[in-house]
Amino acid sequence: MSFEWLPHYAPLLLRGLICTVELLLFSGIFGFAAAVLVGFGRISHNRLLSQACLAFTSIVRGTPLLVQIFLIYYGLGSVFAGWPAIRHGILWPYLREGFWYMVIALTISTAGYEGEVIRAALLSVPHGEIEAAQAFGLRRWSLLRRVWLPRALLAILPTLAGETVLMLKSTALASTITVIDLLGAANVVRAETYRVYEPLLFVAAGYLMLTLCIEHLFRIFERQAARAFRH
Amino acid sequence: MLSFLHLLGLGDESWSYQFLVGALATLKISIGAFVTGLLIGGGVAAVKLRSRRLPLRLANAYSTICRAVPEVLLIIILFYAGQSALNDLIASFGYDDEDVGISGFAAAIIVLGLVQGAYASEIIRGAVLAIPRGQIEAAHAYGLSGFTLFRRIILPSVMPYAIGGLANLWMAILKDSALISVVGYNELLSTAKQAAGSTKLYFSFFLFTAAIYYCITLVSNAAVHLLERRIRRWMPRMA
Numbered sequence: 159m160s161f162e163w164l165p166h167y168a169p170l171l172l173r174g175l176i177c178t179v180e181l182l183l184f185s186g187i188f189g190f191a192a193a194v195l196v197g198f199g200r201i202s203h204n205r206l207l208s209q210a211c212l213a214f215t216s217i218v219r220g221t222p223l224l225v226q227i228f229l230i231y232y233g234l235g236s237v238f239a240g241w242p243a244i245r246h247g248i249l250w251p252y253l254r255e256g257f258w259y260m261v262i263a264l265t266i267s268t269a270g271y272e273g274e275v276i277r278a279a280l281l282s283v284p285h286g287e288i289e290a291a292q293a294f295g296l297r298r299w300s301l302l303r304r305v306w307l308p309r310a311l312l313a314i315l316p317t318l319a320g321e322t323v324l325m326l327k328s329t330a331l332a333s334t335i336t337v338i339d340l341l342g343a344a345n346v347v348r349a350e351t352y353r354v355y356e357p358l359l360f361v362a363a364g365y366l367m368l369t370l371c372i373e374h375l376f377r378i379f380e381r382q383a384a385r386a387f388r389h
Numbered sequence: 390m391l392s393f394l395h396l397l398g399l400g401d402e403s404w405s406y407q408f409l410v411g412a413l414a415t416l417k418i419s420i421g422a423f424v425t426g427l428l429i430g431g432g433v434a435a436v437k438l439r440s441r442r443l444p445l446r447l448a449n450a451y452s453t454i455c456r457a458v459p460e461v462l463l464i465i466i467l468f469y470a471g472q473s474a475l476n477d478l479i480a481s482f483g484y485d486d487e488d489v490g491i492s493g494f495a496a497a498i499i500v501l502g503l504v505q506g507a508y509a510s511e512i513i514r515g516a517v518l519a520i521p522r523g524q525i526e527a528a529h530a531y532g533l534s535g536f537t538l539f540r541r542i543i544l545p546s547v548m549p550y551a552i553g554g555l556a557n558l559w560m561a562i563l564k565d566s567a568l569i570s571v572v573g574y575n576e577l578l579s580t581a582k583q584a585a586g587s588t589k590l591y592f593s594f595f596l597f598t599a600a601i602y603y604c605i606t607l608v609s610n611a612a613v614h615l616l617e618r619r620i621r622r623w624m625p626r627m628a
Contacts, residue, residue, distance in 0.1 A: 220606035221599045222567035225578060229599060232585060233592035323457065330459035334571060341462055358466045362458045369457035
């Protein structure tokens, strides 16, 4: 086992690390926003909406993420490429890159998995609290923003930490659609140096570190949120 | 769309046979990995429940690593490591490592089982901790021991607590089996890649593949539901 290739490839690996973190941030933020919508959709009284959201989460959670990624990257990509209006449009440079397809795939997947978590959390908030808020004259939007959602999200912060770690692990699939993320960078090193294990073990340690960082950040966040809620 | 249906129909260019073979390979890998994962998980859970010190540390390190490192990465590492280790072993017995490649099927099962064994160990550990110690002591007092104790007392009392987790584990393995296509073993997703690549009908073929996976999921869900009812039949019904 030798690591003399490391100095030469350090910039590439660093760029890969940044790419992985960017994937995580973009799809974490978009995915969470979509998940809140899906969560509310699931408990909506509008049967059409709630059934549609149920079908969405069931399909997303019932098929492999890699298949979804291929469907979006190769499937949608080939459809886009055959469409002259898009092919020569201003968005084409972005639509050619695997990165944004990966963000879309991860956003959809996160919306499916976290949507179910948020649905359960919304249902777990005692009904009396919502009625109390209504009695204080809070309208729909401020009730949601100031009482219902914060109470629900506080309860699921540990679960969200776990979901974020799962998302980090999913970002590694970006390397299968030519994105040079952390694993993609290791694959480049592997191809150029003919070393099989060292690059892979090195990035495995990188993912381990990232996981520890996520858990640490969420712990800080949890402590602050708990303090904000104590009166 | 018509050309896609033509490619699935019965004809010289039909892909349906390959997809059937691929789906069966996916099922075989998943079932094998599920059993392997349970065996590994059972062993690791026993270590976590009984021992202290070094074995416990090793068991905890194993589950931490398996839960923190991406499955694709573990699968690539273990697949290559397993293959070259086995080839070295075979070569050390004096055989030529050119013609004795390790079977991809065995490697796929072991790798997936190892990756998911960490989750299985937590499910089993939690379920075993959930049964009251007194039940086992009562069984001892009635003269039950060994395998009879396991089969008549421990298994029926543990199963209702474990079934939900085990069902999730099965779904996770089924979905993770698609990752085996990354190392080139032939299963459902690899078949889809070949079909899509050679016909250029990427969207249709990947959508079709997703539909097959979803059907397997739906059937599994229904089966789990029936099984759950049977396993819980001794439990007091919840209001």
